[in-house]
Amino acid sequence: MASFCLTACTDDEGKQSSGTNLTPDEHKEKLENIGLEVLGKINPADHEKLLNAIDNFARLADDGLDIERDKAIRSGVNLAKTMANICRRSNPGEMMSFANAKSDMYAAAQFAKIYTYNNGNWEATESDDRSLEFRFPVDNQDAVLRITASEEETFVDLHDENGIHYAAYIPHTATATFTLGGETLANVNVETDVNNEARTAVVNSTMNSNSYEFSALVNASKTDASADFSVVVRGETLISGTTHLTGTDMTDGDNISDIVGNDGDNLEDMFNEANAEVNINNRAIIKASCSNINAFVDLLEDLDNRYPSWEEQESQEYNDKVAAAYNKYNTAELYYTDGDNVIANLSTQSYLYEDTYNPEYNYYDVEPIITFVSDESSFSIESYFDEISFNDLINSAEDLTEAYKDYLQYLVG
Structure with missing residues (x-):
């Protein structure tokens, strides 16, 4: 989907x-x-308690739980890891995983059991209600990860693969809560509305942790799919966006089974048009689209067939045509939010890669470029967003990454 990136009429x-x-x-x-x-508005210390608790949970789980064999345990541990990734990356895209019918959230919500860590061992007992719990110590405090599901659920036929029929029970509401010493560190809530007959699904997922809210709303049908997502910190929206995709039989079980059975071949046949928009702190907007996914992929495959050897695919002629294919079907634009006019366009060009030490290894490839409307100057993305010009931003991002890693010594090291 990266190649379908960003456009709009102005x-x-x-x-x-x-x-x-x-x-x-x-x-x-x-x-x-x-x-x-x-x-500057993201503070790793805001998630210190949560990430330390998740890190300790993962360590203790590896110590005494049979993660590979026990689906309930595996689902709970993987869900905790997903929560950690959402926080440390501030990436709303991670929230999309909750819209997967095979997600760890749905899987964990099917079990009713309590796992308690005690003196180096995990003791399992039955739960009185429909919940899966993990109880363990963190810095002499009691930590609890509790996953619950509503009684209302829908049986969903998914697809067939290698003679196996895949299906899932999807609860209308599933909730995961992480507490430490009675304090709620994070809460994940997933609400799902599935219509088997119409093959539609609406999944609304949110995660709240210490004044940070990550959210994603996914809506899918046979012919139309969309996703809206955001990251809100202390009431201020840092990142928001929307994606939209049209197609044919995108949620049809038989169609999906055929594609899975063919190792994903002709996947593009399901899709027509795609577009996306990302708003960054209400300061900059990137808009993108692919006008015809099927035709775009077919054109690339046709070029590969016409230029089958690696020597041909490293030629200028081949890469000029690949770049032209990208530019024919894909557009991307940069805006600032104080105006309606395009600031820059993103496109693709061919270029010669020159090996300084081995000139015989020189070859052609394609690369994304940015062209500014004001003076029509163009730069490769790699040369424009270089380490020197964006040194402060790169250093700040690396500092954030290292700070989060300090809270996840076991998981990330």
């Missing part, structure tokens, strides 16, 4: 952005400042 009479006439170097400064503003 009104030439619309409001002009204050960044319209900036030079490429001035755009670098503006874009880096936008990134720094976002990172």
